[in-house]
Amino acid sequence: MNTLIEVRDLSKTFTLHQQNGVVLNVLRGLNFSVSGGECLVLHGHSGAGKSTLLRTLYGNYLPAGGSIRVQHQGEWLELVGAAPRDVLQVRQQTLGYVSQFLRVIPRVATVDVVMEPALARGWKREDARTRAEDLLARLNIPQRLWQLAPGTFSGGEQQRVNIARGFMVPWPVMLLDEPTASLDDGNRQVVLELINEAKSAGAAVIGIFHDRLAREAVSDRHLDMTPPDLDPQASMASSLKETEQC
């Protein structure tokens, strides 16, 4: 098995300096690895730190300790303590992240938003456009919306634009934060297809799926994230963090 991402003894704490320096231990001593073609599903009740883990893996949150290593362009790269420019390289080439939320860039047309990851990798504009339009069509975004900026779209439409963007280019490692949440059956099916296509193409997938059907459709293994001692502070912290991101 070709392991693409390996996590050792990963921990994450939040120190809230604005609130008398309260320290929240959200992740402690996590160990796992994921191979190409495999999907690891994160289990745990709300507040167990699932989203925090994905964000930490992506470099969005700063780990408190441990190691995150990824296969980046044929070599193992340690992400904990890596230089920002290395993390950005990894994000451009290796590590994809899809959340439910689209961070809207004002004034940019939907099709351009979707194409961006491909252009960043140096794809030809025509090739990128073909792929973007194909994805938007599959995700049932009406063609009349493609040239509009997604800022004014409905929540569901924005979510699907974000998914199209997330699947625009093949990623060796994909982090999925509830990509199917609140989608209708048809669109959920499309997203599950996309995930399975990515797996067949050799991607290592780590995901959070709340609905059981989706979970069963893609999951190979799961990681139980319920902490041994149900830490009430930890659950408070991660729910706080999740709302802050909206």
Add this chain to the structure above:
Amino acid sequence: MNAAQQIDRDAVSDRTQPLLKVRGLTKLYGPEKGCQDVSFELYPGEVLGIVGESGSGKSTLLSLLSGRCPPDSGVIDYRLADTHKSAGQWLDLYSASEAERRTLLRTEWGFVEQNPRDGLRMAVSAGANIGERLMAQGVRNYQALRAAGLDWLNQVEIDPARIDDLPRTFSGGMQQRLQIARNLVSGPRLVFMDEPTGGLDVSVQARLLDLMRGLVRELDLAVVIVTHDLAVARLLADRLMVMRRSHVVETGLTDQILDDPQHPYSQLLVSSVLQP
């Protein structure tokens, strides 16, 4: 944007080396007034945001970096372009002569002022503003200057028909875009920006930011941008330096600093932003 793509390709080969190396940069006007002990490296195509409250030393740092004001101590090394006479050589900014610094500032570097009136020549036309750097570099062909003017007006989304109009007949947003064009016409590798969206109203800001994002990527510019607007920082910067009372208190990936700030002051800064 053929010229731009050419620049892009040329720059790819030297991406693995820093463009700017800053070590121990200090300039103090008083206790904790100014900036002290700032060190970082900037790579080609990288956008560094400097954030912090007023008086934290952001602007002092920017003037030191851009060769406008010598530091009390510390070194800034800049790697010259391959086309330069001393190809691939490192230039110690403040050991270099003022002539060398000036040449740098009007060729390989750019500086976008917060107030476009400070960065533009208000008494001459838009076309002359854009052409000035080229003329300074020895372009003596009027048609070529004209063509460059029209091309750049187009790139910064100003109607080329306004090439002969004075900047004062332009809106604030257009003036700022003209200032950007005037800087980018010489194909710089490193651009300094001091609150480039500061004086503009919000609707105009978004358009300017989007334009800058596009240009930064297409031209593979390295940028040092000073801003107190964290939304601007998030949109443009790859990584951030948070300054407070002349010290850099935290550095890191932009979204990491904004979503998971570590230093008490960074946390205060991020949590103080009003969400619309």
Add this chain to the structure above:
Amino acid sequence: MNAATQPRPQPQTPRDEAYNFAYLDEQTKRMIRRGLLKAVAIPGYQVPFGGREMPLPYGWGTGGMQLTAAILGAEDVLKVIDQGADDTTNAVSIRRFFARTAGVATTERTPEATIIQTRHRIPETPLHADQIMVYQVPIPEPLRFIEPSETETRTMHALNDYGVMHVKLYEDIATFGHIATAYAYPVTVDERYVMDPSPIPKFDNPKLDMSSALMLFGAGREKRLYAVPPFTRVTSLDFEDHPFEVQKWEHSCAICGSHDSFLDELILDDQGTQSFVCSDTDYCAQRVSQGRAGQ
């Protein structure tokens, strides 16, 4: 105005002993000469000097007069022209001033003069090696129109940072379709300093290039002097596709018939009837005396 007058005899008046020779005191003249030596050594470079009050207002040639006073010797023959003419108020006054304070000989004939103080023209008659031209300069700084700061313009000169000079010419072409700057047209001296040749018409710019005569420029209000030594390259700024050109006239001089001198336009009556005559009165008079005539 400048009818084809015969040159009037210029009787040599005795010097008024109440004044020091040529009005200024010897220390001042020495100081100015030191400045002039520096200016000659660095062609086109503006040298500051301690300008003195002269008994006429700024703008009437105080800079030129101080330079003339500094270099004038008892044996010199002085000619003063204003817009090419020897007989206008300014020219007559300055000539009379030096005749009285220095007792020097004066002339209206270009070849006879050893020092020619001028406002706004270079004589049509070619100059020779023993002559010195003294120009009256209102604004010596060619960069001033675009850069108000003196500190900055000095730095720009020092660093050969002249890109902005072409901005003005660019604006001309953009506005008028050609370089419309007709006088005080900027030049590069000896491939180094950009210089304002004083408000001479650009018609006269080519006469500065490799001239046999020494050219001295004095600005009284701004207290700057500069120089172009004999046989120095002086090139007018331009663009490849809009090369430097001098003014041309379809007419010839109504008095002497000259086709290649700088012409002044005269309006003769209320119907706007035009006539063109030489601006250089001495040149015109010489041609008439040689039997040439216009229509």
